[in-house]
Amino acid sequence: MRGGANPIELRGVGYAYGTGDLARPVLRDVDLTVGPGEIVLLTGPSGSGKTTLLTLIGALRAVQTGSASVLGLQLAGATERQRVELRRRIGFIFQQHNLLGFLTARQNVAMALELDPATSEKERMARAGAMLEAVGIGDRADAPPAKLSGGQRQRVAVARALVGRPGLILADEPTAALDKQSGGEVVRLLRDLAKRQGVPILLVTHDPRILDIADRVVSMEDGRITAAEAGAAAE
Numbered sequence: 001m002r003g004g005a006n007p008i009e010l011r012g013v014g015y016a017y018g019t020g021d022l023a024r025p026v027l028r029d030v031d032l033t034v035g036p037g038e039i040v041l042l043t044g045p046s047g048s049g050k051t052t053l054l055t056l057i058g059a060l061r062a063v064q065t066g067s068a069s070v071l072g073l074q075l076a077g078a079t080e081r082q083r084v085e086l087r088r089r090i091g092f093i094f095q096q097h098n099l100l101g102f103l104t105a106r107q108n109v110a111m112a113l114e115l116d117p118a119t120s121e122k123e124r125m126a127r128a129g130a131m132l133e134a135v136g137i138g139d140r141a142d143a144p145p146a147k148l149s150g151g152q153r154q155r156v157a158v159a160r161a162l163v164g165r166p167g168l169i170l171a172d173e174p175t176a177a178l179d180k181q182s183g184g185e186v187v188r189l190l191r192d193l194a195k196r197q198g199v200p201i202l203l204v205t206h207d208p209r210i211l212d213i214a215d216r217v218v219s220m221e222d223g224r225i226t227a228a229e230a231g232a233a234a235e
């Protein structure tokens with residue numbers, strides 16, 4: 001079944017951990033739309049369900065109730081194969097950069113292209129190098145993650161998420177491990193590159209200092225969306 005025209009369209013989504021008497025609802029009747037090229041920040045107290053919602057949209061867990069269309073795929077009832085294909089079209093950025101320590105920055109970025117049989121090793125390395133230039137650390141391409149600062153590692157993670165020209169970026173607290181300045185720089189860079197490519201972003205954050213990068217800020221509380229407001233970037 002095909003979904004809607006927006007990159008993300010959720011209607012009445014619910015989710016519970018556990019089953020039977022132990023079932024604990026953590027998402028309740030969530031409606032959320034992210035439009036083409038839109039940057040939406042999802043905020044709210046710890047435990048309100050933000051990460052659960054993000055992983056559900058990223059096809060990392062199954063939809064239980066409601067309708068969830070992501071990049072045109074209706075996730076309710078989708079097969080595992082369809083979900084794997086969808087995941088390949090999404091760029092993920094996590095709190096911890098999740099880079100492989102035995103690979104250089106360039107190899108870490110190039111790895112994201114390995115599933116694309118149309119590209120040669122040489123092309124993958126060239127595209128990875130260009131993406132590292134775009135995030136401002138082209139001169140550190142041959143360094144392993146251990147030789148990079150936290151902010152530089154997160155830039156590599158941004159390059160890795162964008163290099164495959166994804167249809168959507170999902171980011172979970174990408175600034176949590178960074179100081180104020182490097183956190184701000186990394187998300188602004190992410191925003192600028194995403195806007196240039198027209199890639200929509202859904203980004204979970206606790207960090208009030210980065211809310212201004214959003215076109216829209218959505219708040220969650222106790223598994224529900226409680227408020228949606230225009231971000232500073234949209235004004």
Ligand SMILES: Nc1ncnc2c1ncn2[C@@H]1O[C@H](COP(=O)(O)OP(=O)(O)OP(=O)(O)O)[C@@H](O)[C@H]1O
Nearest residue numbers: 017018026044045046047048049050051052053206
């Ligand atoms: N795998 C799991 N099994 C059972 N309960 C879980 C699991 N993962 C999360 N929870 C619970 O679900 C609720 C929502 O968690 P979730 O991580 O989605 O919230 P969050 O808003 O992202 O929180 P934080 O901001 O602290 O990351 C929490 O009460 C959490 O304890």
